[in-house]
Amino acid sequence: MQTSEAHETRPTLAQVARAAGVSEITASRALRGGARVARDTLERVQEAARRLNYVPNRLAGALAGGQSRQVAVVLPSLSNSVFADVLKGLETRLEQAGHHLILGVSNYDPQREERLIAELLTWRPAGLVLAPANSTELTRQRLATADLPVAEIMDIDRPAIDLSVGLSHRGAGRAMAHYLLGRGYRRLAYLGHDITTDPRAVARRQGFEDGLAEAGVALEAALLMPGPSSVTLGSQGTARLLGGCPPGGLAVYCSNDDVAVGAFFHALSQGLSVPGDLALAGFNGLAIGQALPQPLTTIESRRERIGEHAAAGLLARMRGETVQPVDDVGFRLITGATA
Amino acid sequence: MQTSEAHETRPTLAQVARAAGVSEITASRALRGGARVARDTLERVQEAARRLNYVPNRLAGALAGGQSRQVAVVLPSLSNSVFADVLKGLETRLEQAGHHLILGVSNYDPQREERLIAELLTWRPAGLVLAPANSTELTRQRLATADLPVAEIMDIDRPAIDLSVGLSHRGAGRAMAHYLLGRGYRRLAYLGHDITTDPRAVARRQGFEDGLAEAGVALEAALLMPGPSSVTLGSQGTARLLGGCPPGGLAVYCSNDDVAVGAFFHALSQGLSVPGDLALAGFNGLAIGQALPQPLTTIESRRERIGEHAAAGLLARMRGETVQPVDDVGFRLITGATA
């Protein structure tokens, strides 16, 4: 706790101020934009800071000023490139506004998510971004009283605590149903991954079935594979699905692009023609799907934009502006060659 | 700056202490593990904290204690799943040790990387993780004096500032050369992406050529495509490469799995047999490569382990232990069906 005068110590604002011959507070103002500081004083201070190699201590700044310029982000996973994209969008916008990201990954575990939120809150972030795996009631309560802007991202189908940025997965499912029906498919199946962790996938399937129902069509088959979505899961699932449900004009709506790509690979290795024998549709619009020999029919989910919008919403809230609670970034159906 | 006694204010340690009938410092000790605190006092304090819904303020804690329990991470990209994997490993280990991650993404831009490091350092992190795009001399200097543990990750081929965690990309390239030669391939080509941003890819290619040279073999062709690696780039690059360099026993070493998968797709759409007409090898061991109808021959890069080891190394350094400066996590050649 001693303030050694050895020059090893990182220079503090006080030292910069002394070097520039001004008071601490003037130095502080000069280094933060320079409002209400004479031009030459400003330059003198900046000069001194540069010379001493001054690195401000934002911990102290945040503590004194009561606002931290850090934004906490809790995501369920990073393996899924979807969240990496969102994170990218968030980082870009926030960094640009002088904020920094504290990251937590919940692994789709509500317990862990809850703990992470609580821990990240100890840093007194200026905002919070959540892609809820399955928000606990406790968490919702805590956040409601925590008095900081919260953006819940990915889907807008559920009621949000504060801000909600994403798209209607239900709507996306319906859109795909309409598209496939419009292309003349009447034999429809669903292939999904473990949905207990992925409420968005559930919503899409629901929307898909709704869309079919509107035309009086029912799913011919639905197969849920255990485990998180993956290409391998898609291949294996397709194999199983086709066991009880022969190809030949069958269209399979997959829970996402990874699964659909797997399905495509299975078709390939079995010599099934796509979409003749087996039509395929996914969700997300991942690059890999579009790079297949036949581009995948899917729905683009604009992940990076979700991140950017969430960041923008939080920043606006921090500035005290009122923001519309629901931000629908929409989606776009990509008419590929697989359905 | 006023301490309103309105109960809106977040409870502070002082309030918890008062509620528990102890001094602030005792409360502090009780809430941090409880060393040197009587058992019943400890329980009383924890009780009070729970009742008041106390959330510690780590900004204050870090400022007072002189150590922040945040670790700064600067990565060149998140689009590349490779870095997402590393990040995951880092997060897991650090979170487990009670540390949190502040994230910056440089987009492979050395300027931006430099600025990010400087900014993140203002949070007085306890450690720093870097996957250097191209460390500036200035940055190296600053970090050398910054007096905090720094882990440079991904490759161990270059001299590091402090800790180095990764694998020898040069070695990986050589290993693949040896493997392909061992399989009898004598017509070898290289297909890569824009290497100005990716020194690791350069090292692999170098190693590959070294490996060939040891057997007196030279590359028949090398094609560098502009832009970051992607599946599409792989397909297009392969098309171009095969223009001047006909298939038929040709083995193409791709700069990474994304490119190799693209190459595979190209072969598929052209009806080329793999590996008969065209053999393919990549790098990373991504799931997508292994899920292809024919699993990709590649080298597994253990990204998550790199993250975990980097975290462990930093944590050890924070505890004051001495750590070996270079941590080689190794790699593993995956004998797929494409070469």
Next chain:
DNA sequence: GCAAATCATGACAGCGCTGTCAACAGTTTT
């Protein structure tokens, strides 16, 4: 039974910065 060691607790100061309010010079307004 008394010195020495151990345990539990607290007073105090300080981490490095910023908000608030006041002061003072130089300008403009009336």
Next chain:
DNA sequence: AAAACTGTTGACAGCGCTGTCATGATTTGC
């Protein structure tokens, strides 16, 4: 010429917590 600004600066206190050292209460050793 007085009043009212405007622009620039600083003194002061305090953000919420922890390290250090000191204190009294207990236990231990011989």
